[in-house]
Amino acid sequence: MGNPDEKNSDSREADLRNIIDSIADGIVIVDENETVRYANPAAEELLGRKGSELTGSRFGFAVSEAKRSEAQITRAGKDIAVVETHTAPIEWQGRKSWLVSLRDMTKRKEIEKVKDEFISSVSHELRTPLAAIRESVSQVHEEALGPLNEKQKKFLSICLRNTDRLARIVNELLDIAKIEAGKLELKREVIDIVPLAESVVASFEALAGAKSLQLKVQNSVRNLEVYADKDKVAEVLNNLVNNAMKFTAAGSIAIAFKDAGDFFECSVADTGRGIAEDDMNQLFDKFQQVGKAGSSTDKGTGLGLVITKGIVETHGGKIWAQSQPGQGSIFSFSLPKYNQKVALYENISYIIEFLKKDYEEIGLFIIRADNDGPAGEKKSPALFSTMLAALQASLSGGAMADQGEANEIIVLTGLANRPPSAVLRDLQRVIRQTVFASGAEAVFDYSFGQAVYPRDARKVDELFKIAYAGLRPQSQERLLRRILIVDDEPSVAAVLKRLLENLGYLAVSVVNGGAEALTAVKKDRYELLIVDLNMPQMSGYELIGRLKEDAETKDTPVLIMSGYEVNMERLKQYMREKAIFTLTKPFGEAQVRKFVEYML
Amino acid sequence: MSKILVVDDNPDIVELIASRLELSNYEVITAASGEEALLKAVKEKPDLVLLDVTMQGIDGFETGCRLKADPATRHIPIIMVTAKGENADLLRAVNVVKAAGYIVKPFQPDKLLEKVAQALKKT
Numbered sequence: 001m002g003n004p005d006e007k008n009s010d011s012r013e014a015d016l017r018n019i020i021d022s023i024a025d026g027i028v029i030v031d032e033n034e035t036v037r038y039a040n041p042a043a044e045e046l047l048g049r050k051g052s053e054l055t056g057s058r059f060g061f062a063v064s065e066a067k068r069s070e071a072q073i074t075r076a077g078k079d080i081a082v083v084e085t086h087t088a089p090i091e092w093q094g095r096k097s098w099l100v101s102l103r104d105m106t107k108r109k110e111i112e113k114v115k116d117e118f119i120s121s122v123s124h125e126l127r128t129p130l131a132a133i134r135e136s137v138s139q140v141h142e143e144a145l146g147p148l149n150e151k152q153k154k155f156l157s158i159c160l161r162n163t164d165r166l167a168r169i170v171n172e173l174l175d176i177a178k179i180e181a182g183k184l185e186l187k188r189e190v191i192d193i194v195p196l197a198e199s200v201v202a203s204f205e206a207l208a209g210a211k212s213l214q215l216k217v218q219n220s221v222r223n224l225e226v227y228a229d230k231d232k233v234a235e236v237l238n239n240l241v242n243n244a245m246k247f248t249a250a251g252s253i254a255i256a257f258k259d260a261g262d263f264f265e266c267s268v269a270d271t272g273r274g275i276a277e278d279d280m281n282q283l284f285d286k287f288q289q290v291g292k293a294g295s296s297t298d299k300g301t302g303l304g305l306v307i308t309k310g311i312v313e314t315h316g317g318k319i320w321a322q323s324q325p326g327q328g329s330i331f332s333f334s335l336p337k338y339n340q341k342v343a344l345y346e347n348i349s350y351i352i353e354f355l356k357k358d359y360e361e362i363g364l365f366i367i368r369a370d371n372d373g374p375a376g377e378k379k380s381p382a383l384f385s386t387m388l389a390a391l392q393a394s395l396s397g398g399a400m401a402d403q404g405e406a407n408e409i410i411v412l413t414g415l416a417n418r419p420p421s422a423v424l425r426d427l428q429r430v431i432r433q434t435v436f437a438s439g440a441e442a443v444f445d446y447s448f449g450q451a452v453y454p455r456d457a458r459k460v461d462e463l464f465k466i467a468y469a470g471l472r473p474q475s476q477e478r479l480l481r482r483i484l485i486v487d488d489e490p491s492v493a494a495v496l497k498r499l500l501e502n503l504g505y506l507a508v509s510v511v512n513g514g515a516e517a518l519t520a521v522k523k524d525r526y527e528l529l530i531v532d533l534n535m536p537q538m539s540g541y542e543l544i545g546r547l548k549e550d551a552e553t554k555d556t557p558v559l560i561m562s563g564y565e566v567n568m569e570r571l572k573q574y575m576r577e578k579a580i581f582t583l584t585k586p587f588g589e590a591q592v593r594k595f596v597e598y599m600l
Numbered sequence: 601m602s603k604i605l606v607v608d609d610n611p612d613i614v615e616l617i618a619s620r621l622e623l624s625n626y627e628v629i630t631a632a633s634g635e636e637a638l639l640k641a642v643k644e645k646p647d648l649v650l651l652d653v654t655m656q657g658i659d660g661f662e663t664g665c666r667l668k669a670d671p672a673t674r675h676i677p678i679i680m681v682t683a684k685g686e687n688a689d690l691l692r693a694v695n696v697v698k699a700a701g702y703i704v705k706p707f708q709p710d711k712l713l714e715k716v717a718q719a720l721k722k723t
Contacts, residue, residue, distance in 0.1 A: 124654055124683040128610060131683070131706035135616040138709060144623050167706055354692055 013093075026083075026102035029092050030059045037092055046081065046102050047073065059100070070105070070458060082109045112181070119177045126170045134163045172303045179310030186229040186314060188346060190338050193224045193233070193264055194257060200237040201255055207245060214252035221259045227338040232311045239304045240268040240331050248272035251328070260334065263317065267332035275323040283321055284309045308333075316342075344410070345460045351412050352453055352460070359414025363423050366449040366467045367391075367409040367431070384409075390434045391427065420450050428474070435597070447471040478597065482507040482525065486517040486543065487532040487561065496530065496561075499592055514538025518546060521553050528596065530583065533562040559583055559595050602720050603627045605646035607637040607663065608681070609655040617650060617712070624713055634663035641673045648719055651699075653682040653689060664697035677719040679703060 017038075020027050026043030030036055039047070039054040047054065071083050082105045090099045139145055141156040148156070178184040201217050208215040226233070237255075244253045251271030258265040275283065284305050312319045312333045323329035336342065348364070355362045369384055388409050413423060431446070449471035451463040483505060487493040493510045500508045509526075511517050515538055517529070529547070533540035540560065547553045561583045583595055604626050608614045611632065618628040629644050631637040634657055641649060649667065653660035660680055667673045677700035680693040684704075693699040700719040703712055 120684055127683040127705050128613065132610070132612045132616060134706050135620065135709065136612075139616070139619060139623070145619075357692065 023101075026104075028054070028059065028100045028102065029090070030098045030100055031092070032096055034059045037097060043102055046083065046104055081106045115181060116183060119174065119181065119183070123170075123174050126174075127167075130163065130167050130170065134160070134167070137163065172307055175307050175310065176303055179307065179314070184310060184314045186232060186346075188227050188229055188343065190225050190227055190343075191230050191233070193226050193228075193266075193335070194219050194222060196230065196234060197237055197255060197257065197266065200234055201241060203238075204241050204245060208253070211245070211248075212250070213245065213248060216252060216254045218254055218256040221257055224257065224259060224264045225338040226264050226335045227343050228315050228335055229311075233315075233335070236308050236311050236333060237266070237268075239308045240333075243304065243331070244268050244270035244272065244329070247329070262337055262339075263334040264337055265332060265334045267330050269328065269330040271328040274325040274327050274329055275321070276325050280321065280323065284319070345464070348410070348412060349460045355412065355414045359416060361415040361455060362453040363411075363413055363415050363420045364451045364453065364463050364467055365411040365413075365420075365424065365427060366447075366464075366471065367411070367427070368447045368449070368471060369407045370445040370447055370473055387431060387434050390430050394426070394430045415452070420452055424448065424450065432597070445473065447473045479504045479506055481505075481527040483509070483528045483530065483596070484517065484520055484526045485510045485530045486512075486514065486535075486540070487530075488512050488535040489532070492532070496587075496592070499589055500596065503589070503593055503596070505596070514540070514543035514546075517543055521547065521556065526556060528557050528559065530559045530561055530596075533560055561587070601625060601627050602647040603629065603644065604716065605629050605631060605637060605640055605644065605649045607631045607634070607649060607655075607660070608652040609633055609657075610652070613652070620709055620712065621716070626716070634658035634660065634666075637663050638666055638670075638673075641667055641676060642670070646676060648716060649676055649678045650703075650716070651678050651680055653680055653684070653693070661692060661697055664693070664699060668698055677722065679715055679719055681705060681707075 020038075020040045023040060024042055026046040027038075027040040028036055028043045029038040036054045036057055036059050039051045041051075044051050044054065069085050069087075071085060073081050073083055084103045084105045086101045086103075088099050090097055092099075137156055137159050140148070141153065141160060143153075175184065198217055198219075201215060204215060241253065241255065248270040249272070253271075254269045256267050256269070258267075309319050312335065315335050317333055317335040319331070319333040321329060321331045352362055367387075384407070391409060391411060411427060415423065428448075449467035449469075451457065451466040451470070453463055456466050457463045483500060485493045485496055485508065487496070487510070490510075490512060493512070497508050497510055509520070511520050513535060517531070520526070521529070531540045531543055535543075540562075544558055544560075547556065547558065583591060604621055606614055606617050606621070606628055607630070608617070609632055614630045614632065618630055621628050629640060629646060631640050634655055637649065637651065640646075649664075651660045651664055655663075658666075660682075664678050664680065667676065667678060678697060680697065680699045680702040682689050682693070682702060682704055690702055693702045700722060701715050703715055
């Protein structure tokens with residue numbers, strides 16, 4: 001390659017750097033090893049570190065093909081910034097790299113927060129006086145406090161009717177504000193949609209009769225389950241039927257349902273005056289009332305269809321209209337049918353919202369029962385449900401355990417500054433205790449996965465993705481744990497070692513006396529000690545006592561191995577532990593497996 | 601006759617709820633703050649507490665948690681009254697305060713009476 005080309009490429013790179021340095025967003029170039037190769041001034045500012053510090057250091061955020069994500073960074077000695085990142089693969093100085101652009105979202109997040117708080121406090125400020133008005137008028141109106149004359153009663157009826165209308169308008173405005181902020185909350189449950197729709201339609205029968213309109217429900221399907229907010233879906237149906245009634249002078253209104261695969265579809269068809277083509281585009285816009293409605297008392301806020309659309313879309317459905325002037329209109333909407341995963345994720349996102357008020361970080365743990373144990377056992381469903389109950393009972397306050405897929409238990413808990421691994425150990429202990437208590441034959445092989453909100457991700461589906469990707473079979477983890485056999489009789493120790501190794505344990509060591517054991521545990525970390533009680537020099541009793549005295553080793557589980565009955569009194573002198581397990585010599589494989597699996 | 605403690609820092613709401621409950625033959629005592637509610641709950645031993653969420657000083661959640669933490673008042677069912685009706689608040693009422701139920705303002709009188717009767721029946 002000749003000189004001119006190199007020069008050309010040098011100047012191109014200089015041009016490129018000039019451009020990158022002038023961009024207002026932070027730009028960081030990260031190589032395949034997640035090491036920072038370049039950072040522009042905006043990135044230095046955003047991350048609170050100098051370019052010279054950044055270059056060559058680890059980037060610190062997971063870099064992946066995911067185009068957009070959000071991260072929180074604590075800036076050197078400063079505040080916390082919320083950063084939106086975009087990642088794109090590029091080639092940088094001849095190497096495959098990532099271009100990560102960082103945008104400071106802190107201000108925008110603050111504004112959003114203020115807006116949310118505003119909506120929430122306005123909703124409180126408006127509803128409280130309305131509640132007071134409604135309740136005081138209604139107590140007088142009911143004549144609970146004394147008789148009224150006709151006129152007084154009539155006027156109070158007017159007051160009540162208008163209070164209700166005002167309350168409805170306030171609710172609609174709040175709904176609009178929530179829809180626009182993407183904060184419309186749904187209280188979802190499994191609902192059978194057809195009876196719900198029928199009951200809404202029934203409430204219009206009197207009015208239809210008065211207007212001599214035919215009101216029909218054509219349902220070809222039954223038992224359509226949707227996972228939706230019952231009140232809000234009723235509101236959607238109510239709005240659509242109400243609109244149809246308003247704009248139809250004669251003829252009929254027909255409501256039809258359809259099973260459309262993953263969706264349920266509903267349409268409301270009228271024989272009204274229809275909608276002009278020009279107006280079709282604005283149908284779902286704010287404050288638009290297309291055409292003239294009836295009297296001023298049933299004039300709406302013009303928000304009905306906007307809210308209807310918002311509700312349907314928040315549910316993950318669609319809404320659309322077909323109409324021709326003079327030919328009537330058909331308004332249709334779809335709602336997704338009940339889906340267990342969607343339901344679970346949504347539930348979990350509510351729980352996260354709720355835990356967020358008390359905890360900075362929330363751990364999501366997945367415990368998945370693996371179908372085949374090492375000996376080919378199938379998991380018993382009874383054991384699984386006992387496990388779920390035990391986990392639920394062990395979690396206090398800001399935590400919950402729930403069943404996800406048939407073979408999964410989901411645990412959500414506020415971390416309260418504990419590392420996830422500590423919570424995990426607690427959960428593992430509960431699982432071990434449950435298995436142990438359920439009988440000698442029980443084997444529960446499971447995989448464990450975890451993700452932390454908001455450190456790993458903020459969205460529930462992403463948290464699950466991370467937790468699933470990290471699922472590790474615990475049986476494998478367990479087989480890696482270090483076991484120390486302490487026995488003065490080499491032949492017994494060798495038999496036990498071989499037995500454990502046959503069970504798959506990979507790190508089994510042997511020492512022949514108490515003193516050696518103490519040296520060994522000081523040097524290496526062991527996760528289980530199997531101790532023979534009857535040893536010359538230092539007895540097992542003394543060894544256990546010494547282990548329990550030392551802060552470093554007091555939590556290491558000990559399994560006692562003895563040919564004689566264990567002298568509990570003597571042991572208690574050394575130990576404060578309540579539960580001590582004894583492996584009685586001679587021992588069989590099943591016995592060894594049960595104890596070791598429990599204790600590890 | 602069941603005795604109900606109505607807690608709200610809005611005196612209008614307190615009076616109206618009290619009147620409504622009295623019309624249904626409940627005995628009503630009132631408190632204008634969380635602090636007052638804690639004292640009255642111990643002294644008056646009500647059968648039920650109607651507790652507003654948004655109050656000056658210690659709010660309804662805190663008051664509810666303290667009532668449930670005190671052996672003297674732990675057994676008294678609580679109904680939370682909220683004007684916001686946000687999911688997180690409702691979850692909090694049920695899971696943290698262990699409330700027997702909640703009511704979202706503005707409430708219909710028969711809904712209020714129904715929840716009160718339900719909560720009293722359970723105990």
